[in-house]
Amino acid sequence: MKGVPLNEKLYDYIVDTFVEEDDLLKQIVIDSEAKKIPLIQIAPDNGKFLYLLIKMINAKRVLEIGALAGYSTIWMARALPDDGKVTTLEIREKHAEESKNNYRKAGLENKIELMLGSALETLDKLQNERFDFVFIDADKENSSNYFDKVIGLMNKGGIIACDNTLKFGKVVDENPDESTKGILKYNKKVAEDAGVESLLVSISDGLTISLVK
Numbered sequence: 001m002k003g004v005p006l007n008e009k010l011y012d013y014i015v016d017t018f019v020e021e022d023d024l025l026k027q028i029v030i031d032s033e034a035k036k037i038p039l040i041q042i043a044p045d046n047g048k049f050l051y052l053l054i055k056m057i058n059a060k061r062v063l064e065i066g067a068l069a070g071y072s073t074i075w076m077a078r079a080l081p082d083d084g085k086v087t088t089l090e091i092r093e094k095h096a097e098e099s100k101n102n103y104r105k106a107g108l109e110n111k112i113e114l115m116l117g118s119a120l121e122t123l124d125k126l127q128n129e130r131f132d133f134v135f136i137d138a139d140k141e142n143s144s145n146y147f148d149k150v151i152g153l154m155n156k157g158g159i160i161a162c163d164n165t166l167k168f169g170k171v172v173d174e175n176p177d178e179s180t181k182g183i184l185k186y187n188k189k190v191a192e193d194a195g196v197e198s199l200l201v202s203i204s205d206g207l208t209i210s211l212v213k
Contacts, residue, residue, distance in 0.1 A: 003202065011045075019044045025071060028102055032069045037095060041068055042137065042163060043204040047075035050135060053159055053209070054079035059132035063153070064088040065119045065146050066138035070099035070106075076135065077108045086112045087126070089119040089138075123149040130155050137163040140179040143186035151195065154212045160196070162186055166206030 004010070015021070021044040033039055042050070054062060054076055060083065062076050067090035077086045090096045096116045103109045115122050119138055123146070134150045136143060143162055150160060165171070165187055170180040187208055190198040196210035 015044050019048045021047070024102075024106055025074065028069050028071045028074075032071075032098070035094075035098065037069050037098060041071035042075075046163070046204040046207060047072060049201075049203055049207065050161065051075050051079040053161065054133050057132060057157060057159060059158070060084045061129070061131045061133075061155075062086040063126070063129075063131045063134045063150065065123075065134070065136045065150075066090065067099045067114060068095055068137075070102040072135065072137065073099065073112055074102065074106050074108060076133070077103075077106075077111045080111060084111060087115065087129070087131075088112060089115050089117075089122050091116070091118055091138075120145060120149065123153075126153060129153055132158045134158070134160045135163070136160065139182075140164060140167070140186075141182035143182050144189050147186060147189060151193075151212070156212060158212045160190075160210040160212065162190075162208045162210075164205045165200050165208040166202065168205060171206075 029041065060081060064073055064076065064086060067073055067088040073086055073088050090099060093116060096114055099114055103112045120142065131153050132155050136146045147160065165183050167180045167183050170176055171184055176184060187200060190196055190208060190210045195213055198208060198210040200206055200208045
């Protein structure tokens with residue numbers, strides 16, 4: 001049996017019942033639009049799902065690839081214990097500064113470290129670090145490359161989550177664009193990798209989660 005198609009009324013029911021998107025998170029979206037930062041942050045239900053996953057595995061160290069304006073970072077940082085930490089990577093200085101400002105507003109600057117620069121290069125600097133949870137939400141063409149970089153940084157029992165893995169339905173197009181090809185490559189890679197157990201969850205634009213064995 002297939003799942004129930006998620007129309008707008010059902011989606012609103014889920015968010016209104018289970019997701020507490022506070023004024024700060026709502027303001028981040030408003031400010032992003034005003035400052036012409038792309039409105040591509042995760043959806044509120046996706047934020048709550050990441051929050052729950054982190055809580056479920058008792059994660060202390062989180063790595064995020066793609067901070068944007070800090071919306072998803074804040075969801076994840078709020079799930080961590082007092083001694084937890086999110087390391088987030090962002091390539092654009094404008095986005096990094098907006099993120100840092102939002103972390104301060106959230107009172108989470110002590111739990112979040114933002115590293116500016118190319119994520120592929122920055123990941124090479126983190127080879128001595130170990131993480132319990134990784135969230136990949138950056139340029140889709142490089143999704144598989146990010147997985148290859150982070151799999152060696154994971155603690156056993158950790159989770160790697162990659163966003164936009166349905167690509168607005170484009171993953172079943174006959175002639176996918178380069179961004180979608182990147183996602184297709186990612187989904188195939190983690191589905192076949194013996195070191196992880198994976199599933200694409202049809203929340204928001206698709207979230208592929210991989211449990212590290």
